[in-house]
Amino acid sequence: MDAPTTTSGENGMSGGDNWFTPRKTPSDASPDGQGVPDGPLSTVPHTTGRADTGPPPHVPVQRSAPAQQPTPDTGKASPDAILIRRTMAEIAPVADKVTSYFYALLFVRHPELRPLFPAAMDAQRDRLLKALLTAAEHMDNTTVLVDYLQNLGRGHRKYGTRAEHYPAVGECLIGALSRYATGSWNPETEAAWVRAYTTISQVMIDAAATDELRAPAWWHAEIVAHDLRTPDVAVVTVRPDQPYPFLAGQYTSIETPWWPRVWRHYSFASAPRTDGLLTFHVKAVPAGWVSNALVHRARPGDVIRLGPPAGSMTVDHSSDSGLLCLGGGTGIAPIKALVEEVAERGGRRPVEVFYGARTDHDLYDIDTMLRLQQSHHWLSVRAVIDQRAPGRLPDALHGHGPWNEYDAYLSGPPGMIRSGVDALRSLGVPSSRIRHDSVEELLLVGD
Ligand SMILES: NC(=O)C1=CN([C@@H]2O[C@H](COP(=O)(O)OP(=O)(O)OC[C@H]3O[C@@H](n4cnc5c(N)ncnc54)[C@H](O)[C@@H]3O)[C@@H](O)[C@H]2O)C=CC1
Incomplete structure (x- = not known):
């Protein structure tokens, strides 16, 4: 059955009540209940998802509205993805307005959801919307999207989000998009968004329901x-x-x-x-x-x-490759955890850590890292101080290596991750060997 097409209106009331009726139990799409609903959900975001998308998602969804499959093997976007990207391009210049309108709609129409969000919305008001739009935009990239959404669904348990909240979010999402994407909005576009949201919310609901059986919400x-x-x-x-x-x-x-x-x-x-x-x-x-x-x-x-643990910047123990780790500022935290784990596993792999900081004084954990180096012959720790080095942290890689046989781990400010990835690629490290948390998410966290 196709998802119902709703009418867009100036009042943003596109979509009737209950256009999705979410299932509250895990999907039977996979044995562990975390499977993707029918349809192509593709996954989107990078390696790890740092998705603190704030508030509760409320989107409903029904399994009966599978998103369209991407065109196989051609790498071409599916028809739904093309329509969704067209909407995204149109709203990009007015993203702030869309966000404000979305939350205004949500809280006016569904005041019972307001307590699930922080009192002051400034800092994170667009996290939920941003996550949903990101997911929709990447509908054709199923593998990544599913991980991202499952993570998001599990993470939303701590906000008190329930399956029945999802339709409200979906309704307001469509309301906000239809109000600001007037040039491209039509029944086909709306149907594409409904299908996408239905799929997105069902994956989140299923992941939350499965998680509820095995872990607390917080x-x-x-x-x-x-x-x-x-x-x-x-x-x-x-x-x-x-x-x-x-x-x-x-x-x-x-x-x-x-x-x-x-x-x-x-x-x-x-x-x-x-x-x-x-x-x-x-x-x-x-x-x-x-x-x-x-x-x-x-x-x-x-x-x-x-909240629950998340992220995939973890050590691949099926490989014996060396680990090249770049930690900038407090980004050294997970690098230290990785080093400890390699040590616990017997330390048979070389681990090279580059620890970057603005000044000597900012190398607040260098003593710990040097102690680890003294205890483990396979570990090398190099401090890279901005004041002394001609370049910034990733530039230090050029004087060492070769790195093309190493698995690389990057953790630090978004600018460091970006230039670190570029530096590694230029040194012959394939993308498949480079791990870091999502840069997009990094922009949203840490404050
Ligand atoms: N606290 C934690 O558990 C974690 C924090 N992070 C992130 O790490 C960052 C840490 O912030 P700060 O300590 O203030 O770091 P910072 O801004 O002082 O930067 C640390 C070092 O990274 C390098 N760097 C910074 N920007 C760069 C750029 N654009 N290109 C190349 N290299 C660059 C420089 O060597 C710099 O000294 C935050 O963005 C935080 O979100 C990441 C993972 C874990």
Whole structure:
């Protein structure tokens, strides 16, 4: 059955109630219940998804409206993808207005959803919308999109998002798009968006339902140590209230008691420990609510909340290749976790770490890294200081190597990731060997 086509209107009321009726149980599309619904969901975003998309998604969906399949083998976009991209191109110059209108619609029409979002929406108001639009735009890239959306669906459990919220979001998404994409909006375009949203929301709903059977929506964690390493960087250690399984290289989301419903991502700075403690490196950034609270206000005894672990910047243990790791600033946190994991596995692979910072003083974790180097013959740690080096961190790679047989891991500011990827590619490292969290997500986190 085709998804219903709704009428667009100046009032943004496109779409009637219940145009999607979400299923509340995991899909039977795959044995573990995490399968993709019928249809091509493709996946989009890069390697790891740092998707702290804030609020709750509410989109409904029904399995009965599969998105169109991409044209096989030709690499060409599917008809739905072409229509969706046309909408995206039209709204790009007025993205702020679309965002404001979307949330206005959502909160006016569905005031019961307002408490799921932070009191002040400034910092993250467009995260949900952005995630949905990103997913829709990449509908033809199924593998990546599914991972991204499953992660998103699991991550939204901590906001209190439920399956029945999804139709409201879908309805307001269509309402906002139809209002601002007037040049390209027509029944076919709307039908394409409905199909895309239906698929997107069903994957999220299924992932959340499956996750509910095996993990809490969030963890409470007590701060047990707070070490101010520089005036604005703290190393914070917490004890979760129940076991917290994760992999070195992953990250989680953190909410402090001072900013309810405002979550920010931080990487685990250690491999999993037998005592169950977790450590994070937090830099207080200007206007960063969560980061300033964690650095300047939090003390041992305070209790924070943690979302589920996420991210795929993990070590591939099926390979014996060396690891080339670039950590910029607090981006050294997951690199340290990766080094610890290699050590626990017996350390039979060379690991080369380049640790970049603006000044000597900003190398707040160099002592730890050098201690690790002393203990492990396979580990080499090089500090790269902006003041001394002619270039920035990625430029330091040129004087060493060759790197084409290494798996590369990059963690740090988005600009470093971008130029690091470029440098690695120019040195012959294939893209398939380069891992980092999504640059797009990095732009949304850490404050
Ligand atoms: N705290 C955590 O758990 C994690 C943080 N991050 C991200 O790492 C970043 C850390 O911020 P800061 O400590 O302030 O780092 P920063 O801005 O001081 O940069 C650290 C180093 O990265 C290099 N770098 C920076 N921009 C570059 C560019 N455009 N091109 C090439 N190299 C560049 C330079 O060597 C610089 O010294 C934040 O963006 C944060 O979101 C990433 C992963 C984990």
